[in-house]
Ligand SMILES: Nc1nc2c(ncn2[C@@H]2O[C@H](COP(=O)(O)OP(=O)(O)O)[C@@H](O)[C@H]2O)c(=O)[nH]1
């Protein structure tokens with residue numbers, strides 16, 4: 001399953017425009033395959049210079065980048081958690097996401113733009129929080145029914161749910177709840193929306209592009225331990241429609257060095273705490289993304305279940321060794337390859353060769 005980012009925000013924030021800009025990235029990364037799964041869901045290849053270098057060194061004719069799934073989630077309006085607008089329909093799509101990209105419109109503001117921005121962001125956050133409160137309270141009803149039979153476990157869980165509800169009621173996202181180790185399993189099973197990482201995207205008007213978000217939004221984001229990313233969705237979408245040769249001139253006109261959408265994806269990747277390892281098999285060089293701390297046996301399972309089942313060991317070629325030797329064969333000659341066991345914690349940039357029994 002690919003990592004998934006859900007785009008949320010109020011109507012007319014520019015979500016679909018941003019989605020269009022993101023899905024058009026296949027044009028900017030020419031040699032990579034790309035697939036739109038359905039009109040509001042796409043698998044987007046992550047640009048990866050290391051993979052390109054690796055493929056060149058190994059003369060791979062096929063390059064398979066890691067992909068991130070992006071979903072344009074419609075229907076979040078004030079009152080959505082109570083079923084208004086498209087109501088709870090949007091919740092299902094959101095639950096699948098690992099990270100939320102929260103688009104806030106930085107245009108069409110009233111007389112106090114700073115206040116407007118934080119108000120817009122707060123409406124969405126409140127709806128997500130209310131949806132979570134609803135999840136917690138439904139769970140509590142179930143647990144209370146069980147606790148009638150006197151199960152101690154149920155009493156403990158109910159107490160935890162109360163603490164979590166109080167935290168959410170305070171307006172804080174679930175991911176900032178000070179979780180105790182013994183609460184973790186119950187917490188994870190709730191699949192709360194505000195438990196997911198969030199990145200704010202301030203969708204700026206063309207005529208006012210700045211790196212720094214206004215102070216009110218910056219503070220709101222800081223309180224929620226979320227980063228703020230600025231871009232102009234309309235500009236980004238326009239860029240993707242231009243022939244490659246004209247892009248640089250267009251970007252330059254707006255004082256931009258490169259499209260910001262690819263950078264946004266990289267931010268999402270970092271926020272999710274992901275790392276990349278590589279495999280070369282036959283003529284295919286491939287990138288895989290996994291959470292930091294993934295063990296060799298888990299990485300093998302990601303590539304193929306047979307590899308995990310019959311796992312013997314793994315040959316590890318650290319990225320720096322690969323670069324220095326210029327080829328896997330050269331790296332082998334120079335002793336850069338190490339053999340590691342099933343518990344080896346995979347490092348970002350490792351080129352892995354799994355040995356396994358069929
Ligand atoms: N001025 C300005 N308008 C934008 C920008 N991005 C989107 N819009 C406009 O806002 C409206 C809603 O955009 P859309 O992407 O459909 O918003 P969604 O409802 O969040 O999916 C459209 O009329 C867009 O042209 C932008 O960066 N600047």
Ligand SMILES: [Mg+2]
Nearest residue numbers: 015016017074
């Ligand atoms: Mg839309």
